[in-house]
Amino acid sequence: MRIYSLSFLSLLLVVLVSCRKDFDFEPQQGKLSFSKDTVYLDTVFTNIGSSTYTLKVYNRSNKNIKIPSVRLGQGEKSNYRLMVDGRAGKVFQNVELLAKDSLFIFIETTIDYNQYQNNLTEFLYTDRIDFGNGSDAQKVELVTLVQDAHFLYPQRNAQGVAETIPFDDEEIYGFYLSERDHNQKNTLHWTSDKPYVIYGYAAVPAEKTLRIDPGARIHFHDNSGLLVANKAKVASMGTPERPIVIQGDRLEPDFANIPGQWGAIWLTVGSTGTFENTVIKNPTVGLLVNKNSETVRLHNVQIYNATQNGILGRAAKIYGSNVVVGNAGIASFSGSFGGEYEFIHSSFVNYWSKPNHTAVMLDDYDGSAEFQLKKAVFENCILYSSSSESLIIRTAAAPENVHFQFKNSLIKYFAFGGGNQAAFPFDFNNPLYYNAILLSTQTDQFRPYFLNPQKNELMITDESVQIIGKGNLETAQKVPLDLLGKVRTSQPDVGAYQYVASPKE
Structure with a gap:
């Protein structure tokens, strides 16, 4: 009987399943x-x-x-x-x-x-x-x-082996730019007729100059960038109306502000360059300047969303005016291994989403003469970040061998007990190092209200009442127009921009 009962139940189950409507289409x-x-x-x-x-x-x-x-x-x-x-x-x-x-x-x-x-x-x-x-x-x-685009990339030989270039005692995936490449084109002159998409590291050979025209659009693929060799030069010469834009090759809006999409613009030992009206977005390092022979000059330059440093100078010489460097994983600007740096009317603003970042970082390595911080001058600048200290100075040399000065600049420094009580190199009351600065030691003191830091709109607004008009007029005469072309020869503001109106609710 048990066998018959089991067979009946099995038959009943088959009938029930066959009658289900769930899978009738x-x-x-x-x-x-x-x-x-x-x-x-x-x-x-x-x-x-x-x-x-x-x-x-x-x-x-x-x-x-x-x-x-x-x-x-x-x-x-x-x-x-x-x-x-x-x-x-x-x-x-x-x-x-x-x-x-x-x-x-x-x-x-x-x-x-x-x-x-x-x-x-x-x-x-x-x-x-x-x-x-x-x-x-x-x-x-x-x-x-x-x-459509110009595509530049390493060539392959008859055996299918990709071109490489020597760098730091190794071979990296890259190629040399030339007046006449394999397609008989001048790849040392980047024009604005259509975008450039670059795979690998494009290298400017010694004694050569890469010229980048106004309006040019440069897109680096992942693990790609630009190398400027010893005695070589790059001239990125945009105009206010036609800036040069350098970024990754992902054009979707979701990638518009994603850091680290490509490598760096690397000016190696002995090289130099000029960058005007140039926007650099989403690199690992925006500009890496390494013990250059002549001063690298920056004017109306914007660098955003670097996973490491917006600008990294290593025993370098850099002069900048109307420079804006936004979010970076380490520092907006880092002057490492000493060097000579001068910035006027520049904004170093870092709202990186993770801790241990800052706006400006300086060091002289071991304090030896080779790595001496010969000059670090910041006039009419903004140093501000979401971290508590927007200025970090690490020095191993005696104070008399460390040369820096901040003039008429806003510095955020939320040190315990108040930043102005610190000793060298943060003795903010010493005019040899800090002259007429706006020292923000608490949230509501000299607070800059930026237009929209999340979108890299780093203009101060009219809410920034404590810092408006606090720039030095003599310094402003050296750069009479701000980054947007506004005249600043009367009541100049600190930073790269004159203030703008707050957005309406």
């Missing part, structure tokens, strides 16, 4: 809902794959449905790629979707600009995803802006 008859009616895949460079974008498809009915067809409008010829229900392709049949459930579709593209030549350097590529057939068909549009 009816043909789709329109009525799908979508998270977007158009998917905009952000700008891509020719032949560089996009990020992956998501479309969510909803079945809001009480019935399980089977979508007869999910396909790209151009079918297999489309430059878009789909992933539907875990399957990659461009055309899919009989896609099942349970009642009150949803389906993810992942979308990517890679487009060759040369297949769509026009008189511009960019074009819109479009397609669509069709759902169903006939009168029940629905669609979602796909749109991508494609940019």
Whole structure:
């Protein structure tokens, strides 16, 4: 009897399962809902794959449905790629979707600009995803802006071995720029006709100069950058109307402020350079200047979102005016191993999201003559960060061999007991080192209200009443226009900008 009972129960279970309606699917008859009616895949460079974008498809009915067809409008010829229900392709049949459930579709593209030549350097590529057939068909549009570009990268020899360049006793993935490269182009002159996308480290050879024109757009790939060799030079000469922009090669808005997308602009021992009206975004180190032969000059330069330092000088010579250096993992500006530095009307503002960062850091290594801090002058500047101390000075030399001075500058220094009670090198009442400074030792003292630090809008606003007009007029005459072109020859503010109006609520 027990055997018969078991067989009966098994038969009953099969019958019950076969009668379930959960997995009966009816043909789709329109009525799908979508998270977007158009998917905009952000700008891509020719032949560089996009990020992956998501479309969510909803079945809001009480019935399980089977979508007869999910396909790209151009079918297999489309430059878009789909992933539907875990399957990659461009055309899919009989896609099942349970009642009150949803389906993810992942979308990517890679487009060759040369297949769509026009008189511009960019074009819109479009397609669509069709759902169903006939009168029940629905669609979602796909749109991508494609940019043409100059691509610079290491070449490969007949054996397929990639080009390298010697650096610090090793070979790194990179190539030399020249007046005539393998395509007979002058890669030592970067123009504004279309963007440059660079893979590996582009090196400026000795005795050569890299010229970068106003309006040029430079995009470095991951682990890429620029090396300037001994006796070589870089001249990045933008204008206020046509600044030069140097950043990573990910153009999606989500990457607009992601630090560390590429390496550095590295001026090696014996090199030099001039940077005017130049914006540098999202590097590991923005400018790394290493024991240069001539003074590197910076004017109207902005550097943002460096994972290490915005500017790192090593026994270097740097002069800067209207320089703005924003968030950095270590310091906005670091003058290490001594050197000679002078900045006027510059803003070093660091709101890095993790601790142990600062605005300005100076050191003379072991205090020996080779690494002497010969000069570090900051006039009409702002040194401010979200950390308690926006100025760090580490010195091993005797005070008489350490030469620095801060004049008419705002310095945040929340030391225990008040920063003005500290000894050398932080004896803020000593005019040999600190002259007419605005020392912020608590939150509401000389507080700068920046327009929007999260978006690197580091202008002080009219709420900054304690610091407005506190710049030295004689110093301001040296740089009569601020970074936005405003006249500062009367009541100059500290930092790179004259104050602006606070945003309205």
